[in-house]
Amino acid sequence: MDPLLKVVIVDESPVRSAIIEEGLREAGFTQVTRIEEMANLLARIYALDPDVIVIDLENPSRDVLEQMFQVSRIVKRPIAMFVDQSDAASIQASVDAGVSAYIVGGLVKERVKNILDLCISRFNAFSRLQTELDQAKTALEDRKVIDRAKGILMKAKNLTEEEAYALLRKTAMNEKKKIAEIAQSVITASEMFK
Numbered sequence: 001m002d003p004l005l006k007v008v009i010v011d012e013s014p015v016r017s018a019i020i021e022e023g024l025r026e027a028g029f030t031q032v033t034r035i036e037e038m039a040n041l042l043a044r045i046y047a048l049d050p051d052v053i054v055i056d057l058e059n060p061s062r063d064v065l066e067q068m069f070q071v072s073r074i075v076k077r078p079i080a081m082f083v084d085q086s087d088a089a090s091i092q093a094s095v096d097a098g099v100s101a102y103i104v105g106g107l108v109k110e111r112v113k114n115i116l117d118l119c120i121s122r123f124n125a126f127s128r129l130q131t132e133l134d135q136a137k138t139a140l141e142d143r144k145v146i147d148r149a150k151g152i153l154m155k156a157k158n159l160t161e162e163e164a165y166a167l168l169r170k171t172a173m174n175e176k177k178k179i180a181e182i183a184q185s186v187i188t189a190s191e192m193f194k
Helices: 014-026 041-048 062-075 088-097 109-157 161-175 179-192
Strands: 006-010 031-035 052-057 079-083 101-104
Touching (some): 006 014, 014 052, 014 109, 031 041, 041 062, 052 062, 052 109, 062 079, 062 088, 088 101, 101 109
Parallel strands (some): 006 031, 006 052, 052 079
C-alpha cells in the first residue's frame, strides 16, 4: 500500500483517534489528518480530499450514522468505520451506504493497516463492479434506442433490419458519432413528424 495515501480520521474522541493515528503512522502512513468536530464534516472532507476515510464512532446515534452514510455516498472513497456497538440494521445501512469495512469492537492499532488494506481492496472491487454495471446499463439502453431507430427506418424507408442498421452505422461513421447518438436523432426526428 502507498504510504503517501492521504488518510482522514473522523473521531470526536482524541484518545480513540490517537490509537488509529498511531497504528497508521507505525504502518508508514505520513499524511494522516484528524477531524474531531462533526460540524460541516462533508465540506471539511472535500477540502482535505483524502484517499481513505477512517470513521471511529463510540456509540453512534442514528443522526451521526446518517451523517456518516451521507459522507460515504457522496465522497466515493474507501471508508473504514469502527464502532463499539452495532446492530443488524446499522450494519446493513452501512453496507448500503458504501462503507467498505465495518468493524465492531476490537480497536487495536496493530490491526489498522490490515483493515485499511481490506477496506481499499473492497472499495476497488466494488467500484469495478459498479463501473461494469453502469456500462452494461448504458449498452442496454443504447441497444434499445438502436432497435427503435431501426424499426422507424425499416417502416419509413422500407428497409430490412440489416439495411437499417447499415444505414445507422454508415451515418454514424460519416458524422463521427456513436450509432446510439444517430439512432436517438432518428427517434427525435420521427417524433417531430407525428
